[in-house]
Amino acid sequence: MHILWNQIDRSAWDAAQTQAGGALQQDWAYGASLSVPGVTCHRAEVILDGETVALAQFICRRYAFVLSIALCTRGPLWLKPMPATVRARIFKEIKRSLPLPRPRLALFSPEITDPDDASVTRLMRVMTGYSTLMIDLTRSNAQLRSEMDARWRNRLGAAEKAELIIVNDEVEPKYVQWLLAAEQAQRRQKSFHGLPVAFVERYIQAGTQEKQTALILHAEHQQEMIAAMLFLIHGSVATYHIGWSDQAGRETNAHKLILWHAFELLRARGVNTLDMGGVNTHDLPGISRFKLGMGGTVVTYAGMFV
Numbered sequence: 001m002h003i004l005w006n007q008i009d010r011s012a013w014d015a016a017q018t019q020a021g022g023a024l025q026q027d028w029a030y031g032a033s034l035s036v037p038g039v040t041c042h043r044a045e046v047i048l049d050g051e052t053v054a055l056a057q058f059i060c061r062r063y064a065f066v067l068s069i070a071l072c073t074r075g076p077l078w079l080k081p082m083p084a085t086v087r088a089r090i091f092k093e094i095k096r097s098l099p100l101p102r103p104r105l106a107l108f109s110p111e112i113t114d115p116d117d118a119s120v121t122r123l124m125r126v127m128t129g130y131s132t133l134m135i136d137l138t139r140s141n142a143q144l145r146s147e148m149d150a151r152w153r154n155r156l157g158a159a160e161k162a163e164l165i166i167v168n169d170e171v172e173p174k175y176v177q178w179l180l181a182a183e184q185a186q187r188r189q190k191s192f193h194g195l196p197v198a199f200v201e202r203y204i205q206a207g208t209q210e211k212q213t214a215l216i217l218h219a220e221h222q223q224e225m226i227a228a229m230l231f232l233i234h235g236s237v238a239t240y241h242i243g244w245s246d247q248a249g250r251e252t253n254a255h256k257l258i259l260w261h262a263f264e265l266l267r268a269r270g271v272n273t274l275d276m277g278g279v280n281t282h283d284l285p286g287i288s289r290f291k292l293g294m295g296g297t298v299v300t301y302a303g304m305f306v
Contacts, residue, residue: 001089002047003097008055013043014208016055016079018235021273023074023111027234029213030205031057033199038062042070042099046090046150052265053088060100074111074301084118091123091305108305110123113303123305130303133276135296137267144263147295152256152257159257162221166261169216171204177229179216184246198243203232212269217262219254231274233261237274238266259294 013028024030031041034221039061046054056076062068076090095106108123115125134142145153169175180197187193200214207213215238218228227249230242245255266274281288292298 001093003060003093004045005097005099006043008043008052009044010068010208011105012052013055014235016052016077016239017059020055020077020079021236022077022234023275024232024234024238024239025059026055026057026077029203029234030208031059034059044076044092044094044097046076048082048086051080053080054081054087058093058098058106062101066103068100068102069107070098070100070104071107071109072111075108076110081208087119089215091119105306109301109303110135110305112302113300115209117302120302120305125303126306127304129301131279131298131300133279133291133294133296133298135263135274135294136272137263137274138272141263144295149293149295152293152295155253156260160260162252162254162257164252164254165220166258167218168265169218171214171216175216175218175228176201176204176214179218179230179242181243182228183242186244198228200232206264215262215265215269217258217265218247219252219258221248221252221254224248226252227257227258229258229262229268233266233271234270236271237273237275238269238271240277255290276289279297 010028017027031043035041039059042058042060044058045052046055046056046289054076056072058070059074060068060070076094078087091108098104098106101235107126109130110120112119115129125169148156180200183198204214213233215231215233216228218225219224220227228243231241232241244253263274276291276294278284279288279291
């Protein structure tokens with residue numbers, strides 16, 4: 001087994017990301033977007049019997065000039081089925097060869113759902129799992145609609161009758177900047193945090209084709225913008241990233257109609273899975289109920305391991 005660090009080229013990584021249906025956090029553009037002063041990105045290619053079998057992207061920081069911490073979120077990307085014992089060896093070898101000064105800490109939050117999976121039995125779990133909602137866009141519109149909660153489906157029907165216009169903003173800079181300003185104001189008002197809003201512009205710029213890297217839709221009513229949504233596209237998967245709505249948007253269920261249109265537009269870009277992001281009914285009950293009403297599948301990952 002060999003671990004090659006920071007040698008794979010962008011096109012090979014992107015092809016593997018698409019093949020594996022990798023998460024946003026393992027996308028090349030994600031790592032490039034977070035590579036700012038004080039933060040580095042390291043990418044591992046795992047070679048076994050002459051074949052690339054896994055990739056892992058780490059976001060790394062050094063704290064107090066003493067401790068290096070590397071985080072591999074929702075990775076590695078497994079490019080072929082392997083026994084748990086082999087995956088355990090890969091975790092061990094990645095940790096051993098990580099190109100950071102000691103002392104260092106390598107953290108993994110892999111896409112496994114069983115905290116007792118044999119691949120991580122030699123690691124220590126330090127954080128419980130994260131839940132997200134996955135929508136399978138290979139299913140027909142009729143199937144997707146039938147899986148929605150009845151109230152969600154009825155409100156979608158009401159939105160379709162509300163004379164709303166859904167506009168594809170084609171990632172135009174003026175719409176990106178407007179939505180990011182609205183998101184910043186929304187964060188201040190509701191006191192919640194996330195990736196820096198500037199991350200979105202860097203992510204779009206880091207894409208090989210800007211208009212294939214993100215999808216921005218907004219809803220208009222009586223010539224007024226009342227709601228908007230931003231999705232980030234990474235290979236065959238898209239992740240819901242930002243949503244904004246004013247009172248009129250909430251009253252007309254504009255977000256439900258935007259999502260319904262997004263399904264078709266994402267399919268047209270080769271996306272077969274929509275990751276709706278975190279589901280946390282304790283801290284974010286309203287947003288979580290909105291997501292859960294869509295149907296789909298809730299996935300709870302095993303947690304973070306060191």
